[in-house]
Amino acid sequence: MSPSFERKLGHSELSYFLPSREDGVNDMYLHLGIRAPSKVINPERILLAWAILRGRHPLLASQVVMEPGKYDSARFIYSPPPSLTDGLEEARSNFIFAQQSVEDSPKEFNLLICAVHFLGDGVALHTLANDLFSLLASSSTSEGKEPPSIAELNATLEREWVEAWANVTDIAVLPPSLEARLPQPLSVFQRVAHTVEFRCAQKRLIGGHAFPKSIPLPERKRHTIVRTFEFDEETSKRILSKCKAEGVSIAHVLFAACNVAWIRIGKASPELPMMMYSALNLRPYLPPPPRSLSPLASSYWFLAIGYFNVVLPSFSNDSSRLVWHRARLAKKQCLAAAKTRLLLSRTNYMAEERGNREKVFAALDDGLHLPPASVTLPPTPASTPDPTQTSMSRTLPSTALLGLSLLGNLDSMYKHSLYPSITLHTSTGGSRQRKGGLLVFGCTFAGKLGMSLGYDEGAYKAEVGAWWDEVRKEITALCY
Structure with missing residues (x-):
């Protein structure tokens, strides 16, 4: 059985969570217009990079549970995926790719990242986008000057998953609240x-x-x-x-x-x-x-x-x-x-x-x-x-x-x-x-x-x- 980790929402998180329940008040979005070869920006590569990032940042894959009317009971619950396959499927369920062109020359793409505000803020959004592009196209993660291959991204995902969960303990994995x-x-x-x-x-x-x-x-x-x-x-x-x-x-x-x-x-x-x-x-x-x-x-x-x-x-x-x-x-x-x-x-x-x-x-x-x-x-x-x-x-x-x-x-x-x-x-x-x-x-x-x-x-x-x-x-x- 996969372990789970939880902590209560801090005051700041609660102040954003409660009004968001009905219609997503305060939900954040970031749109970035980019030009890149389609061999760099394609569904399989982005899905792998997204799965890696979700593994690095537990709150992105957490849920909030609260007893009705008991607002101080609101808490994050994070259940890490029991396997790499499960992690990829969870990432896929939070990912949409609209294919417009298969040509290899630089093409226009639009990246849209959406997140509830009680998970983070604008600094976190932009830092995540930078890390996504680094995973997709940084030659520093590859043996050569070419962007990382599918195999290399898979290897990164597997290595980081093993490092995090090979020896499961009850140590806290969720980042502490601001307070x-x-x-x-x-x-x-x-x-x-x-x-x-x-x-x-x-x-x-x-x-x-x-x-x-x-x-x-x-x-x-x-x-x-x-x-x-x-x-x-x-x-x-x-x-x-x-x-x-x-x-x-x-x-x-x-x-x-x-x-x-x-x-x-x-x-x-x-x-x-x-x-x-x-x-x-x-x-x-x-x-x-x-x-x-x-x-x-x-x-x-x-x-x-x-x-x-x-x-x-x-x-x-x-x-x-x-x-x-x-x-x-x-x-x-x-x-x-x-x-x-x-x-x-x-x-x-x-x-x-x-x-x-x-x-x-x-x-x-x-x-x-x-x-x-x-x-x-x-x-x-x-x-x-x-x-x-x-x-x-x-x-x-x-x-x-x-x-x-x-x-x-x-x-x-x-x-x-x-x-x-x-x-x-x-x-x-x-x-x-x-x-x-x-x-x-x-x-x-x-x-x-x-x-x-x-x-x-x-x-x-x-x-x-x-x-x-x-x-x-x-x-x-x-x-x-």
Whole structure:
């Protein structure tokens, strides 16, 4: 009988799992456009590479089990395939290949990787894609300069399966959750101090702006659209060089452009600032898993993101330097969020808060009643009010206009030199939004700067489209 391994979902994982149960809210996707010979990109080779990757990353082959209404019982269960044949069949059931051409010259292919968000994040998605291309076309895995043969891929799959499962033990193989990796308070006093600091930090987050929403209709279904714009390589170089000369990154400028565009369309009230939220990759801040765990527990497939907010003024001084000034304000706040010594303790409390909030929403969805959480924390800035909070819990609003997902220069995550026969030329990523959701994505890929807006079209009035056009104008103006 094949062994199985399990662990409970952490707070962050639970906050993504619970809302995904009905219709896949937060599910991630990554589309990559590539050119490669068909002898490199063919069904048998990709299936073998996919099976190898599933063997390296247990969460990709796990399931989540939860007792009805008992949200804290949600846990991952991983049952490794009892044989190589079983592993290949499991990989095949999660793999689709649409053949369009059998010619050997370089052809266009489209790779689409989809994953539930509680398994990992954007960094894991792109790292997986890079590893897939390395397995398919890296000459370093072959005796010659040609890409690995079918026999070599089979040998890699067999070797890694034997190394992992030849001597089965009860050692943990699932990568620990984010919260399990975070340092815990060393004393009651430290916990109280961290709690107070977290509360104070949250109270400083003030935002009073939101896109006007359409009249909600109970029967209306979510209709997410994605609006994208991309600059060619030459224009991208000019924009990035201008940012560097001004001492900011394109990520800081995107915060500023979103802010200034909101002012330009005349919807900003100057009395309250505008707030945006974003995610932070926490991997560089986390210790490695204990050596007592299986090597599989060192998988990069786990959820490792924290959250921070950028608050910018909502008034305009009509200066041509406004975007650069706001970008520097955004930079200062981004650096403060990433470099504070309290980052991990704040992450711990934020994760607990998000998990508790989603349990409340899940109970409402399931028609259940949950007692209030033992520790009530301030709400995450969002346009949706937290039902655990009373109307007197805050004296100032903490509403975020939108969220930004900024992965930076993706070319640094892809080792193009390892697979010269494959050319990557297009990247589009995102996640399935909630009903009424709105999220901006920005990155540089293949030397080209691209940005996209994903939102529930029916939930908002025309201001969203007008605002996005202004964002594009602000970014384009950086070329001149």
